[in-house]
Amino acid sequence: MAPIARLLVVEDEVKVATFIKKGLETQSYSVDVAYDGREGKRLFSSDAYDLIVLDVNLPFLSGLELAEYIRSKNASLPILMLTALDTTTDKLLGFEAGADDYLVKPFEFLELIARVKALLRRHSGPADGRKQKLQFADLELDLDAKVARRQGDVIELTAREFTLLDYLMQNPGRVVSRIDIAQHVWDINFDTGTNVIDVYVNYLRNKVDKPYNQKLIHTVIGMGYVLKDK
Template sequence: MSDSKTILIVEDEEKVASFIKKGLFTQGYVSVIASTGREALGFFETQKFDLVILDIGLPDLSGLEVCEEIRKKNTQIPVLMLTALGSMSDKLSGFEVGTDDYLVKPFDFMELLVRIKALLKRSNEKLKEEDEILKVADLELNLHQKVAIRSGKIIALTAKEFSLLQYLMRNRGRVVSKLDIAEHVWDIDFDTGTNFIEVYVNYLRNKIDKGFTDKLIHTIFGMGYTLKSK
């Protein structure tokens, strides 16, 4: 099954659109049909999609124009272009505006399904890779390699400093209390009566902010801490 992925079908031929939608439904996908480019862009503004199937020949905008507009709003969503032409120049034009794959009409549904699954898998892997790197301003935290980098310089952190920075970066812009930090970083849910959190925040400040004009770790007196850029 597809885990309820939602697909936007942009196709002005009613029979083709209906054929694709019915086939996707049997595979567990949710799909929405747009018969014009402008209708597709309207749907894209108001709904979340995991993939776009886009016909190159539409009655108003071309599929290439629609793809360009989609890419301005979302650089990651997979776009599969459908064409009745299949010439090399069409493919190159499509790739230039951000198409991920091409399928020439007429096509077998199983071939379309294989392409869709491959694009969604690639997209999911990309998202996982992005989730492994947290970024705030010029500070990066690579969760896979366990490395912190600021302005290109590697910062040596202890395991607890790394966990504390990870928690602050995942909650960037939000004020987290000492109790929040104790629960999520040290796995204790009570006030120990010691200042160990302040001590570790200061350790982190000395490594992350010292020597930089843009201070990222801020104390919100009486409330806790927040990590954010100016």
């Protein structure tokens, strides 16, 4: 029998927190609740969790600040961020702070469960037989050390940029759509009204391609992006 996943919910609205906790417990998860960012930080620091459900607007310590703190201590712990703010800028701030997924209030509980299960599944461990070092042209990605190099130069990437590059390098020569990227890199349903993915591809290009003569990340108009060396 698989061990019970332990979840921490950080939500200052008591009714919402209670609703989420009871619902997650019906799925056989073990759930702790914190009603402000400071208490969330204390619980995270004192116990081991498999996933964090984190509201953005919290007393004492904001969800963005708490996400950044969690990321500084644990680079792989999945964070699902809840917020009433749904602009592209808001989402970018959440992802930059370390969120893995983003759910806008109000939300359907079944949607929350689907996101939680997807994040836990994705972070349950490395896939069997998966290479831990990827190579494409003069670009290298070390999945164990979390280091990217090109022509021997170390490229400083955020966690989200690293995951995006990982996905592209797992699919060299294949055109990947924005929907593909949304599902595999963010575990989110594609929102046609946001350009978050395009922004991150641009971030990645500035680091991986711009300093070098040969460009590897290419746009296929109307279809998506492809990693190729021609």
